[in-house]
Amino acid sequence: MNNSKCPLCNSPKTKFFVKSKDYFMLNGNSPDFHIHYCDSCKNCFSIPFMTNEELSTYYPDDYDCYKSSNKFLGVLQKLKSYNDVRIIKKALPVSGKKILEIGAGSGLFLSFLKNEHYDVDGVEPSKSGVNYAKEKFNIDITMAYFEDYEFRKKYDMIIMFHVLEHFIDPISILRIINNHLNKNGLLFIKVPRTDSWSAKLLGKYWTGYDLPRHRFHFSKKGLIGLLKKNNYSIVLFKGDFGPLDTVRAIKYYSLFSKNKFKKTFFKILNSLPHIIKLFLSIILEIIMYPFKSGRMSIIAQKISNEK
Numbered sequence: 001m002n003n004s005k006c007p008l009c010n011s012p013k014t015k016f017f018v019k020s021k022d023y024f025m026l027n028g029n030s031p032d033f034h035i036h037y038c039d040s041c042k043n044c045f046s047i048p049f050m051t052n053e054e055l056s057t058y059y060p061d062d063y064d065c066y067k068s069s070n071k072f073l074g075v076l077q078k079l080k081s082y083n084d085v086r087i088i089k090k091a092l093p094v095s096g097k098k099i100l101e102i103g104a105g106s107g108l109f110l111s112f113l114k115n116e117h118y119d120v121d122g123v124e125p126s127k128s129g130v131n132y133a134k135e136k137f138n139i140d141i142t143m144a145y146f147e148d149y150e151f152r153k154k155y156d157m158i159i160m161f162h163v164l165e166h167f168i169d170p171i172s173i174l175r176i177i178n179n180h181l182n183k184n185g186l187l188f189i190k191v192p193r194t195d196s197w198s199a200k201l202l203g204k205y206w207t208g209y210d211l212p213r214h215r216f217h218f219s220k221k222g223l224i225g226l227l228k229k230n231n232y233s234i235v236l237f238k239g240d241f242g243p244l245d246t247v248r249a250i251k252y253y254s255l256f257s258k259n260k261f262k263k264t265f266f267k268i269l270n271s272l273p274h275i276i277k278l279f280l281s282i283i284l285e286i287i288m289y290p291f292k293s294g295r296m297s298i299i300a301q302k303i304s305n306e307k
């Protein structure tokens with residue numbers, strides 16, 4: 001187990017990092033999953049490393065990070081999206097540019113970009129997401145897994161929010177994207193960050209691991225290294241919030257902690273109203289922001305060889 005080769009760089013210099021379960025979907029009623037750290041590329045990977053078929057049983061029909069039942073969370077999500085649109089407008093100022101979102105969910109983020117007069121396309125495997133995007137925003141999203149997606153054009157920007165960590169072969173995905181970006185085209189990517197304060201503090205209960213659905217777990221150094229190795233330069237790096245991470249970890253500690261003191265403490269915390277927990281979590285995120293946030297945003301630019 002301790003000598004598993006890194007699927008990203010093939011290095012044998014890997015070691016055990018953390019053990020966790022499927023807390024997010026199965027409430028801890030799953031086998032143990034392991035995460036190993038690669039000392040060569042500074043990224044982590046999940047063990048067992050599952051095939052798509054094996055992993056499909058761990059995806060419920062409505063696995064979709066964009067839908068929010070809570071009003072306050074919905075507002076927060078919108079604020080985050082507005083900020084991302086602002087970042088995109090700065091990086092890609094001319095309207096009418098072509099943008100593709102991989103894992104477009106229910107099309108909400110694409111609808112904001114469409115309003116800014118970008119020419120948008122999306123690809124998304126969930127039928128409910130695709131239908132919602134058509135009905136609510138009149139956006140045609142292609143229903144497919146990205147691995148099966150047939151490109152019809154090249155793009156000025158490709159967006160991938162919390163998607164790269166799910167793929168079986170992220171390197172081939174980065175190469176496909178690179179081949180379908182226009183000259184100096186941009187890749188806007190977000191993933192959880194393993195060398196963040198929240199990963200360190202929340203340990204195996206950190207939602208960023210989302211085992212076994214996340215096959216890879218990236219550090220800042222590791223992801224930047226991976227992008228540079230695959231013909232991208234880094235245009236922007238920024239920390240990003242995951243306000244539910246702490247709320248969920250409080251619940252998991254209150255349910256599963258073996259330490260009596262911790263369990264009681266988190267049970268009391270967990271009994272607070274959801275909105276209070278969310279508020280406390282946001283305050284914590286703001287205070288800890290300078291110390292490596294739980295999620296990271298990167299804009300990378302295709303290095304074009306053409307003159």
Ligand SMILES: [Zn+2]
Nearest residue numbers: 006009038041
């Ligand atoms: Zn590696």
